[in-house]
Amino acid sequence: MESEQEKKVAAPSPKKGLFIRTYGCQMNEYDSQKLYKILEKEYQPVDAPEKADLVLINTCSVREKPEQKLYSMLGEMKGLRRERPGMMIGVCGCVAQQEGDKIVKAGRGVDFVFGTHNLSLVPSLIQLRKQGAPPQVAVNYRDEWEELPLGFAESDPTRHGQTAHITAFISISRGCNKNCTYCIVPTTRGPEVSRAADEIEREVRIAVHRGSKEIVLLGQTVNSYGLDLSPRLSFVKLLDRIAAIPGVERIRFISPHPQEVRKDFIDFVVSNPKVCHHIHMPLQSGSDRILRLMRRNYRRSKYLSIIEQLRSRVPDMAITTDIIVGFPGETEQDFRETLEVMDIVRFENTFSYAFSARPGTAAAAMGESMTQEEKLERLQVLQARQEKITDEKLASWVGRETEVLIDNYNRFHENCFQGRIPQNFMVNFVKPFEGLSLGALARVRIVDRKRFTLIAEPLS
Ligand code: SF4
Structure with a gap:
């Protein structure tokens, strides 16, 4: 018979609590899911930092005041740390990549900082700290895909509720080669690196096995996937492989770049029954002058021609977009041209922002040409117009x-x-x-x- 002592030895040690606060885009959400997976042997997700033994802050530097958010959260953690001795704090994401050891040197009790290409190093960073090493910093770019454990943690609070696994977000590329003048992503995430198609396919199969019906492929410019692979593999070929996987019912992707949209892409999107009839394609501005200043590498006519090719074949193809108002030098005329494009395309929805300079970008050096109030006025005009269009689009579905x-x-x-x-x-x-x-x-x-x-x- 098994002795009491043997029973004790066999009992698994309870897992520690892991809390991840995620800011920013789907790419960061994906990284947080991967971190839960990487650490799942030792840690289980908890829903509040008060219950955690390890807190990770996954930062974003695309939106406003990211560093302030980070430092205010680190301030909140200070008191908690006193109550929970042994608790560790790690910082990752774009601010971590940009600021590196400055975060550690700020003296806010951070145990380790790791970059957007260094997720797999987290267990060893934790280990080093446990062994008494000084705070660690790992923010090195890799020019190859950092392959992480496939699938996601079983219980993952970033998936928003018990059912969210029905849609699986899967990263297919990282970084960006475009260098738009307002954007910090090429600095924080480095040049574009595509993931091997076999690995993507394996992850999709695992997601389907777990019950996912819809696959959302993620990449900064998702349709330039594969240009760096040898041999090359186009985004359309990848879509074709994923569509052939039994159990995949729907495919979406975020976000295609207009410059990379070609005929094979349009043909596939309009004809493959698994690809949803919805494209989120950033416009940013309807004025060629501003697009040039943004270094967006396409012009309004190219954007409109893509929409025309899609909607002439699928009239109810939903198009959503991102628009920045108040870019340096944007005149009333430029703004009117953006509104004109909105009226032509009639987007189902628009994610619109007032320009705010990101330090270190070319646009930050251009200087502001409008007050914040003027930018917000334009934003309100644009959003009111979009609300009306969205309302009409919703109404058009009634009865169908x-x-x-x-x-x-x-x-x-x-x-x-x-x-x-x-x-x-x-x-x-x-x-x-x-x-x-x-x-x-x-x-x-x-x-x-x-x-x-x-x-x-x-x-x-
Ligand atoms: S395409 Fe432009 S806006 Fe998008 S991630 Fe690349 S640099 Fe940034």
């Missing part, structure tokens, strides 16, 4: 039949589901219906709309 991928519960109606149509509008069911389940692709009729969402009933 379409397909919804059910990916979560409706927070406001008990036992009801929510999901998305291929065009990415969110759909709510406001009554429980027999035969619906999480992960199902349901044929529905859109019966109403709210401010930002559609209301659907299943077709019997």
Whole structure:
């Protein structure tokens, strides 16, 4: 019979708590998911820093005041550290890549800093600190893909609720070669590096095995995938391989760059039944003069021609975009040209921002040409116009039949589901219906709309 002592030896030691605060884009979300996976043998996710033995802050330097956010969070951690001796703090993401050892030298109790290409080093950085080494810094670029454990941690609080695994976000490239004058990404994430197609395919298969129905491919300029691979493999060829995987029901990708859009891309997107009819393609400005100053490498006519090619073949192809207002030197005329493009394209949605200079970028050296109030006024005009268009687009769906991928519960109606149509509008069911389940692709009729969402009933 097994002795008491043997039983004690066999019992696994309880896992420690890991809390990750993630700022910024889907790329950072993906990295946080990978960090949970890398550390899952020793750590389990917890939902608050107060319960954590290790806190990682995954930073973003694209939006405003990232360093302030980082240092204010580090300030909050100070008190916690006193209450939880032995707790460690690590900083990663774009601010970590940019600031490196400055973060450690700031004396805010950071145990280690690691860059966007150094995620796999985290276990050894933790180990070194446990052994009494001084605070560690690892922010080296790699010119090859850093392969991380495949799949995601089983219990991952960054996936927003119990059902979010139905959509799997999978990174296919890292960094960017474009050097837009306002953007810090090429500095913080380095030149573009594509991931091997076999590894991407393996990760997709694992996601499908875990129940994912929709695959979202991530890359800064996702459609320039593969240009650095030898032999080269185009983004379209990669899409084709993923579409052939049994169990993949839907494919999306963020974000294609207009300069890299070619005929084979358009042909594939409009004709492959698994590719959702929604493209998020950043415009940034409708004025050629401003696009040149932004170093965006395409002109308004090229952008409009892509939309025309897509919508002439798929009239309800949803297009969403990013727009910056108040770029240095933007005149009233430039701004009007952006509004004109909005009226021509009639985007389903726009993510718009007032220009704010990122230190270290070429645009920061151009100097501001408008006050903040003037920028915000333009932003309000643009957003009001978009709201009207979005509302009209939502209204146009009422009465139509379409397909919804059910990916979560409706927070406001008990036992009801929510999901998305291929065009990415969110759909709510406001009554429980027999035969619906999480992960199902349901044929529905859109019966109403709210401010930002559609209301659907299943077709019997
Ligand atoms: S394409 Fe331009 S905006 Fe996008 S990541 Fe690259 S440099 Fe930044």
